[in-house]
Amino acid sequence: MKNLKRHLLIAGACLVAWTHAAWAQFPDKPVTLVVPFAAGGPSDKIARDLAEALRKPLGQTVIVDNTAGAGGTIGAARVARAKPDGYTLLVHHIGLATAPALYKKLPYNTLADFEYLGLINDAPSVLIGRTTLAANNLGELRKWIAESDGRVNLANAGVGSASHLCGLMLQNALKSKMTTVPYKGTAPAMTDLIGGQVDLMCEQATNAVPQIEGKKVKVFGVSSTDRLALPALAQTPTPTLAEAGLPGFNVTVWHGLYAPRGTPPEVLARLNAALRAALKDPDLIKRQEALGLRIVTDARLAPSGHKAFVQAEMERWTQVIKDSGETAE
Structure with a gap:
């Protein structure tokens, strides 16, 4: 019995070592960014710019795949169900936080079924x-x-x-x-x-x-x-809506990067590091600013800060949507 336990411990240690070594090579094939909206829209544009900027820090081709439908929920569900190996990621906007209030049933749990990798921008x-x-x-x-x-x-x-x-x-x-x-x-x-x-x-x-x-x-x-x-x-200075007479009015459409729940910590760390490097890319910054977008550089770029922000947005928008009475089936 003692020998069996010793062999099991050795086997377990070897498996852990092998797993760490395997993920240390990540990524060794192309990575896919799923955009839950049609090609040509703002989220698609942002994802394609990000894909190009991620190529260098990841050392791999990054592909954009549009999976549109149902206000972004079909594409989000696809990533939630994907193999948690870091090769299928989601680029989603504020809709990820508002969907729970807009839709009676979702095929995923917003806070539980994704690994949060960091916020990309504010629009x-x-x-x-x-x-x-x-x-x-x-x-x-x-x-x-x-x-x-x-x-x-x-x-x-x-x-x-x-x-x-x-x-x-x-x-x-x-x-x-x-x-x-x-x-x-x-x-x-x-x-x-x-x-x-x-x-x-x-x-x-x-x-x-x-x-x-x-x-x-x-x-x-x-x-x-x-x-x-x-x-x-x-050319014609345009005030903020708050300045013009709507105190506290603040609506920005942000985009974030997500992986399926259960993605290994080593892979998540690699992806977050790549995202941070990509968001410092001068070409990406120039293209984003030309569109009026602001690159995120604060605590929301960290996974924990990103998730806390999305949770706060969910709470904020739930009341707004409830008061409006405008929901989807």
């Missing part, structure tokens, strides 16, 4: 409107909304999208109920806003800046606590 939104609106600033807009008696059409890119969430917060802050008009994506919503079929949209700066530059829409304010340092907004 402020801008409140924009059709060019034919009589209002030219937030004060005039608030008066026009109040006089419209609920007949204001507020576009969004679908349930759970950045524009949907920002719109909910806007109605809450204004204490005004608008008619929300959901679209199947940002492009058709923006097309109708430019064409004057809808009145307003609270959209991520990444998508709105080209329309502002082309003077195809009016801009009323920035959703973050700081003004955007972009040429398109520098």
Whole structure:
């Protein structure tokens, strides 16, 4: 019996040593970043820029794979069920934190089924409107909304999208109920806003800046606590919505990196180190800033800080969504 125990201990020690040695070689094949939205959107753009920046610190090709549908929940579920070896990762935005309140049933547990690797960026939104609106600033807009008696059409890119969430917060802050008009994506919503079929949209700066530059829409304010340092907004200084009369208004669309639950600690450490290195890449920083995005450099870049932040966002948005009554099936 003693010999058997000794042999088992030796075998266990050998297995642990072999496991550590095996993961020390990670990654030895391409890594896939799953984006739970269609190609061409802001999350896809961010993931592709990140993939290029991760290639050098990981020493491997990084592939972007779009798995769209159900407000991002299909792609998230795919990663939650993936083999926990670090080769299948998720790039997701604020929707990961709002999905539990928006959907009655989710095929994953947001806090339990993922390993949190670090936040990537913050993306402020801008409140924009059709060019034919009589209002030219937030004060005039608030008066026009109040006089419209609920007949204001507020576009969004679908349930759970950045524009949907920002719109909910806007109605809450204004204490005004608008008619929300959901679209199947940002492009058709923006097309109708430019064409004057809808009145307003609270959209991520990444998508709105080209329309502002082309003077195809009016801009009323920035959703973050700081003004955007972009040429398109520098020509006509645009206040934050908080400055313009909505104290405390702060909505940013952030993106984070996740692995399936159970991914080995050695792999998680390697991925977090690679993420930190990628976010210092000058080319990545330049491309992100050109879109109005801010690279995360604070405690949220650490796995523990990232998870704590997402949990706080879940609590914050649950009440907003509950008050709005706008949920998905």
